[in-house]
Each structure stands twice: as C-alpha cells, then as structure tokens.
Amino acid sequence: MENIASTPMLRQYREIKKSYPDAILFFRLGDFYEMFFDDARTAAPILEVVLTSRNKNKQNAVPLCGVPHHAWENYAAKLLRKGFKVAICEQVEDPALAKGIVRREVTHILTPATALEVESLDAGLNNFIVSIRRDGQSMALASMDLAVADFEVKTFAAGNDEALFNEFYRKFPKEIVIAREFENEFRLFSKRFPEFAGILVTVFDDAEFAVSACAEILKNQFSLESIEGLGFAAYPAAVAAAGVMIKYLRSIRPGALAHIAVPRFSAREDYLVLDAVSFRNLEITANLRSGTSSGSLFEAVDMTITPMGRRLL
Structure with a gap:
C-alpha cells in the first residue's frame, strides 16, 4: 500500500x-x-x-x-x-x-494584532499586543498597536495585580506575550473573563526576559547609547517587557518596526481608572450580549469618519 x-x-x-x-x-x-x-x-x-x-x-x-x-x-x-x-x-x-x-x-x-495587510479585519479598532513581566520590585505591561505605532510601557507596584489586569482589560489586546512562569496565572484570569479565551498567547522562556539582553534590544531598535532617556531604566520589569515586545515583533513582522517611536512610559496613574469588572459591566466598548460595540457607550459617542479617528477615540 x-x-x-x-x-x-x-x-x-x-x-x-x-x-x-x-x-x-x-x-x-x-x-x-x-x-x-x-x-x-x-x-x-x-x-x-x-x-x-x-x-x-x-x-x-x-x-x-x-x-x-x-x-x-x-x-x-x-x-x-x-x-x-x-x-x-x-x-x-x-x-x-x-x-x-x-x-x-x-x-x-x-497574527491577530499584526496582520496589517488583511483588509477584512476591522481597521477602525485598536489591535494591541501586550507583553507582561513581573519581578520582586514591580510589574510591567508593554503594549503596541502596530497600525498607528502606539508603543506604551506602564509599571505597577509588586502585588498590585488588580491594577495590572485593569490596564490589560482596558487595552483589550488581541495577543499577549508572557513568561512561562506567568502562564498558569493568566489562564486563571482568562477563566474570570471568558472574553479573552480566544486571545493568542505566546509563551517565552523566562530567560528571554533577561534585562541586560532586553536593554540591548531597545538600544539597537532606537539607536541609543543608553536606555536612560526612555525613563524606565530603573524598572527592570519595564525594560524586560519592552524588550521582549520588540523581540517578538522582529520574529513576526521585522519590517514593521522601522517607523516605531520610543515608548511612552508612566509609573503611576494621575487619573481615575475603571476596574476591569466595571469596565465590562458598564459596556464601555462592547456589550455583554454579543461582545460587539453595538449598544455600547463607544458606539453612542462615535461620530468619527475615518478608521484613524475611530482608533484615536
């Protein structure tokens, strides 16, 4: 046979x-x-x-x-x-x-957040990738929307998991890059919020988050002598999250990184942040019935004409 x-x-x-x-x-x-x-x-x-x-x-x-x-x-x-x-x-x-x-x-x-050439995907919505890293001092979340070159890094106090997950929910990413040690914890979070059950999860070995290597990646990406000017050199978790984000995107879409600007950075919040449960139950960007924007606050105030305007809103 x-x-x-x-x-x-x-x-x-x-x-x-x-x-x-x-x-x-x-x-x-x-x-x-x-x-x-x-x-x-x-x-x-x-x-x-x-x-x-x-x-x-x-x-x-x-x-x-x-x-x-x-x-x-x-x-x-x-x-x-x-x-x-x-x-x-x-x-x-x-x-x-x-x-x-x-x-x-x-x-x-x-991938769900990097397929810029697939026109049948909704160009009016943000397509964030996030990278999360934690160490003994703090936790960090780096986010990127390739279509508009929006790169941001935020840090949170060690143990303040609720603030980290609130920011994650606000970004509502299509992809997440995490260390292997964080895999089980994220699985529990996705059970709590089933709307993230279909998110693309990429797991890196913990060694990929080495701070020194990630610092070199950032220096090479932005042609820097030092990462001090980025504002988060004193936050190892932020350096690791941002570096792994660049490393991941180089493996998927190397040509898309040429226009990426240096990331915005913040280590604290100066404004009220809705927690993830309130954000969902108030139907800010998606309704509870179908998970679409129909009937949401976002739809009610969205008078924009272009996809770029809708993303900005």
Whole structure:
C-alpha cells in the first residue's frame, strides 16, 4: 500500500510545518492554499469548508481542506478572529522550470494584532499586543498597536495585580506575550473573563526576559547609547517587557518596526481608572450580549469618519 504521508510534496509540507508548529500553514498548491493533518481538522469548521482527504478510501488517508488563493485574506481573517496564527507558504519558483518538486517557503506570518495587510479585519479598532513581566520590585505591561505605532510601557507596584489586569482589560489586546512562569496565572484570569479565551498567547522562556539582553534590544531598535532617556531604566520589569515586545515583533513582522517611536512610559496613574469588572459591566466598548460595540457607550459617542479617528477615540 502506498504511504501517502511520505510523498515528496507531503514530506516538504512536514519539513516546513516543523518550523511553524503553532501556526495554521496555508500551503500553496496551484490555485489553492491547502491545509493538512491537524491544521485541516482545526481550520475546516472555522473556514466553513469541506474536510476531505487524499486517497480517502485508504487506511492512511491524509485529512485536508483548501481555499482559493485569490480569496485567502477573507479566510485568513476568520482564523485570526479566533486567535490563530497563520503562516503563508508560497511557491517561490516557476513550476514549469522546477526540477522535481516546486520549492516553497513561508513568506509571511499573520497574527491577530499584526496582520496589517488583511483588509477584512476591522481597521477602525485598536489591535494591541501586550507583553507582561513581573519581578520582586514591580510589574510591567508593554503594549503596541502596530497600525498607528502606539508603543506604551506602564509599571505597577509588586502585588498590585488588580491594577495590572485593569490596564490589560482596558487595552483589550488581541495577543499577549508572557513568561512561562506567568502562564498558569493568566489562564486563571482568562477563566474570570471568558472574553479573552480566544486571545493568542505566546509563551517565552523566562530567560528571554533577561534585562541586560532586553536593554540591548531597545538600544539597537532606537539607536541609543543608553536606555536612560526612555525613563524606565530603573524598572527592570519595564525594560524586560519592552524588550521582549520588540523581540517578538522582529520574529513576526521585522519590517514593521522601522517607523516605531520610543515608548511612552508612566509609573503611576494621575487619573481615575475603571476596574476591569466595571469596565465590562458598564459596556464601555462592547456589550455583554454579543461582545460587539453595538449598544455600547463607544458606539453612542462615535461620530468619527475615518478608521484613524475611530482608533484615536
């Protein structure tokens, strides 16, 4: 019996997939992007396409589904809204000139907060990524909206978890980058606020948050001799959160960092901050019924015309 999973094409697929285990791989085959194995099982019901298989009558049939290449943005947007990462794998040589199997490479990676080219996502809403770090002295939250180059870092007193989570809820991010030691605690938070159940969570080893390495990343990014001018050199947690944010974005969208300005920084609040429960129950930006802006305070006062104006509001 032929082993379908060991054909040259699927061997190429498996080799590429190894480098992107946490993403749904859109694998270009002619006029379609195909998904195989677990990716196909996961994506088919979300994309509302048929889950089929190669050699479906054989014991080792390979699950697959596919979408037309000319409509990939609409399908990718469905996965992004559900909190998935999508890797686009293209044919990078002319099939007519290829000797053997066509060479393919992942040309770009899409995530819920970085997919700037997917027009079917709501351009009028902020798409924040946040990075959180805590140490014995303080806690820090770095946030970034790539579309408007909004980079901010805030610190909170050690043990003041409520203030940290209130700021997190106010940002309502699409993605979070956390240290492995913080993973269980965030899982408990998402159970308390189920609206974050679908957020894309990227877990870094604790060593990735090393303050000295993160300081070097910030100096290189902003062409600085020292990070003293950023205002948070005395806050190791803030340095780590901001550095890991840049490190993560370099791995996903390196070209998008050229226009990023130095982050705004604050270590205390000079104004009233609504706690997360009040923010949700008052339906400031989203209603409790469907989670959309319909009927919210935001919708009532939103008289803006452009997506940029809506983001500013």
